[in-house]
Amino acid sequence: MLSLSDFVNIDTKHIWMPLETAKQEEAWQLSQHHSNTIARYNAYLNRVCLSHLLSWFQEWLREESTLQPEVFPSQENLPSLLEIVNGTAIKVGEARIVLVPTETLDIEELRVPQEWVDINSWAADYYLSVQVNLDEEDDSWMRVGGFVTHHLLKNQGSYNDSDRTYSLPIEQLSENFTLLFATLGLHLQADIPPEVTLSAAEAEKLLQTLSDASIYSPRLLDIPFEQWAALISQEQWRQQLYNRRLGREQNTAATESTATVRTDSPPISVQLSQWFQEVFAVGWHPIHEALNPQIGTLALDVRSSSTNKKPSVHGVKLIDLGMQLGGKSLALMLALSQEEEKTGILVQVHPTGNEKYLPPNLKLILLESESPLQEIKSRGRDCYIQLNYFKGLPGTKFAVKLALDNFSMVEYFSI
Known part of the structure; x- marks a missing residue:
C-alpha cells in the first residue's frame, strides 16, 4: 500500500x-x-x-x-x-x-x-x-x-x-x-442568463415539496432547474428549506408561564430591499396576493404616514397568536417608500377576517439590537395600531415584536 x-x-x-x-x-x-x-x-x-x-x-x-x-x-x-x-x-x-x-x-x-x-x-x-x-x-x-x-x-x-x-x-x-x-481579479466567467423570479406562493409550493427529508437529492427532483435555482439562490428561502428538512419549522411552544415562537437556528432577517423587486420571503405576501377572505379588506386600508408620502411597496404576514386569540390571526403589515438614500417604513397591525378590533393590550414594539425604540399598545376598540414612521439606510437592521399576555414573537428585518 x-x-x-x-x-x-x-x-x-x-x-x-x-x-x-x-x-x-x-x-x-x-x-x-x-x-x-x-x-x-x-x-x-x-x-x-x-x-x-x-x-x-x-x-x-x-x-x-x-x-x-x-x-x-x-x-x-x-x-x-x-x-x-x-x-x-x-x-x-x-x-x-x-x-x-x-x-x-x-x-x-x-x-x-x-x-x-x-x-x-x-x-x-x-x-x-x-x-x-x-x-x-x-x-x-x-x-x-x-x-x-x-x-x-x-x-x-x-x-x-x-x-x-x-x-x-x-x-x-x-x-x-x-x-x-x-490572474486573481480577472473576470473569467462566461455570460449567464439572470435567474427567474418566484412569487412567495410559488416558493412556498416548492418548499412544501422539497422539505421531505426522505428525498435525499432534492436538486434532482422533476422540477425545472430555473425554478430550483430561483429558490435556493435566495438565502431566506434556502434557509427555510434547510430548517424544514431538519424539522426546525417555527412553532408555538406553550408552558404554564410563557408562550413564544422560537426556532433552533439563528433568526433570519427579512430583506426589505428585495420587496422593490417583488421578491418576498416565505410567509410574506405583496398587497395584491394578500386579498383573500382570511385577511379581508384590510390590505386596502393602509394609512399614510405624517409625511403624506404614498408608500410604494406593501408586505403582509399573518401572525398566529395561538390560544390568546382562539386560533385567530393578526396581520402584520409593512409599507415601504424609497426616499433618496433611505427607505421609509410604516409598521401596522390589523385584525383579520370578520374581526373589527384588535385584542386589548396587544403590544407592538420596535427593537434595535434587542433594545426597544418605540412601543404602542392597543386599547379596547382599536381597529389597528402602528409605530411612528421611521427611515433607515441600506444595511440597517431592526426587529418588530408583538406581545399579548404570555405570548410574544419577533420578526427580524434588514433594509
Missing part, C-alpha cells in the same frame, strides 16, 4: 497534503446537523476539503498579496448549502473559487454541479478538482488535481442532464497554480 510520501514522490505535478485529525474531527461534528446520512457525509467530505484548502490559500496569499481568503457566502450559510449540493466556495477579493471534492480513486473528469455554474450569484471564476482519501486505515490525504475557469467549463464542458452537472476531462485542467494566483 502506497503512503502519502510515495504519492508525492511519484506525482510531482499536483498538490498533496495530509489531513489533520483535528480538522477531520471538527468537520465530523459540524456535519451531524443535516437531515439524512447522505447529506451528513456530503457535508463531512466538503468541510474536510474546505478547511484544509482554506489554510493552504491563506499560506499562499500571505506571501503573495494582502488579500485574505474567505468562505463564500459565509460560514453561517454552509449548512444550508451542504444540505443540497456538493462543493464549497472560497472568495479572494472579487474572485470566487469553487472546490469540488470526490473520493473517486481514478479520476477521469471534473464534475461540477450546475448550481455552481448557472446561478449568477454562485458562479465562480475557477473550479478545483480535489481528490480526498478519508480511509483511516491508510494515510488520510488530499490531492488538488487541477483547475478550470468558468468560461472554459461552460463553453467546452459537457452538460449531464441526469445529475445536473458540467463535466470536463481531467486532462483539460490546468496544473499551473501560479497562474491561478497571478
Whole structure:
C-alpha cells in the first residue's frame, strides 16, 4: 500500500497534503446537523476539503498579496448549502473559487454541479478538482488535481442532464497554480442568463415539496432547474428549506408561564430591499396576493404616514397568536417608500377576517439590537395600531415584536 510520501514522490505535478485529525474531527461534528446520512457525509467530505484548502490559500496569499481568503457566502450559510449540493466556495477579493471534492480513486473528469455554474450569484471564476482519501486505515490525504475557469467549463464542458452537472476531462485542467494566483481579479466567467423570479406562493409550493427529508437529492427532483435555482439562490428561502428538512419549522411552544415562537437556528432577517423587486420571503405576501377572505379588506386600508408620502411597496404576514386569540390571526403589515438614500417604513397591525378590533393590550414594539425604540399598545376598540414612521439606510437592521399576555414573537428585518 502506497503512503502519502510515495504519492508525492511519484506525482510531482499536483498538490498533496495530509489531513489533520483535528480538522477531520471538527468537520465530523459540524456535519451531524443535516437531515439524512447522505447529506451528513456530503457535508463531512466538503468541510474536510474546505478547511484544509482554506489554510493552504491563506499560506499562499500571505506571501503573495494582502488579500485574505474567505468562505463564500459565509460560514453561517454552509449548512444550508451542504444540505443540497456538493462543493464549497472560497472568495479572494472579487474572485470566487469553487472546490469540488470526490473520493473517486481514478479520476477521469471534473464534475461540477450546475448550481455552481448557472446561478449568477454562485458562479465562480475557477473550479478545483480535489481528490480526498478519508480511509483511516491508510494515510488520510488530499490531492488538488487541477483547475478550470468558468468560461472554459461552460463553453467546452459537457452538460449531464441526469445529475445536473458540467463535466470536463481531467486532462483539460490546468496544473499551473501560479497562474491561478497571478490572474486573481480577472473576470473569467462566461455570460449567464439572470435567474427567474418566484412569487412567495410559488416558493412556498416548492418548499412544501422539497422539505421531505426522505428525498435525499432534492436538486434532482422533476422540477425545472430555473425554478430550483430561483429558490435556493435566495438565502431566506434556502434557509427555510434547510430548517424544514431538519424539522426546525417555527412553532408555538406553550408552558404554564410563557408562550413564544422560537426556532433552533439563528433568526433570519427579512430583506426589505428585495420587496422593490417583488421578491418576498416565505410567509410574506405583496398587497395584491394578500386579498383573500382570511385577511379581508384590510390590505386596502393602509394609512399614510405624517409625511403624506404614498408608500410604494406593501408586505403582509399573518401572525398566529395561538390560544390568546382562539386560533385567530393578526396581520402584520409593512409599507415601504424609497426616499433618496433611505427607505421609509410604516409598521401596522390589523385584525383579520370578520374581526373589527384588535385584542386589548396587544403590544407592538420596535427593537434595535434587542433594545426597544418605540412601543404602542392597543386599547379596547382599536381597529389597528402602528409605530411612528421611521427611515433607515441600506444595511440597517431592526426587529418588530408583538406581545399579548404570555405570548410574544419577533420578526427580524434588514433594509
